[in-house]
């Protein structure tokens with residue numbers, strides 16, 4: 064069984080991608096699976112460099128320490144095959160009707176999913192103002208926040224849904240129901 068709908072989430076650092084997709088998963092329970100494009104990147108990186116994968120996957124200093132090198136390496140891999148990490152993340156995914164991809168970063172990520180899975184794709188951009196992101200621990204880092212992996216989708220305008228998760232945001236329940244309506248429409 065292949066997925067019936069695939070939700071692609073994008074957002075800048077500390078916009079709340081993990082927060083919202085984790086809550087969405089709590090609602091959808093075993094009907095959904097969270098995929099992370101960063102997972103195959105991190106597991107390859109951890110293997111090559113003898114690092115602890117669990118720490119690399121979690122939200123802490125360890126991850127920040129290696130972010131820059133991982134970005135550079137993954138860019139080189141993507142230059143050779145833009146779908147390589149998307150493909151791997153899908154191969155690792157469980158058979159569920161709803162896939163939630165929580166970390167789309169590139170126009171070519173969207174392109175690959177649309178080419179591969181056609182019209183079951185829905186794209187969602189999570190936004191948050193800089194003050195809110197800073198309050199959540201974001202600090203601008205040159206080489207991380209000013210390169211394609213953070214900025215390529217800044218000028219993408221074809222989102223199926225844009226969610227404000229910064230100041231003036233709707234309550235969580237309403238944020239989630241706007242995502243659910245997107246699923247029911249498909």
Ligand SMILES: Nc1ncnc2c1ncn2[C@@H]1O[C@H](COP(=O)(O)OP(=O)(O)OP(=O)(O)O)[C@@H](O)[C@H]1O
Nearest residue numbers: 074075076077078079080081082083122199228235
């Ligand atoms: N709507 C919200 N209400 C309360 N806390 C939130 C909300 N959104 C995000 N947060 C908190 O902000 C922090 C950053 O959020 P999260 O890790 O989801 O961001 P992210 O976009 O996945 O970041 P990164 O790209 O750096 O991994 C977390 O501690 C999270 O719990």
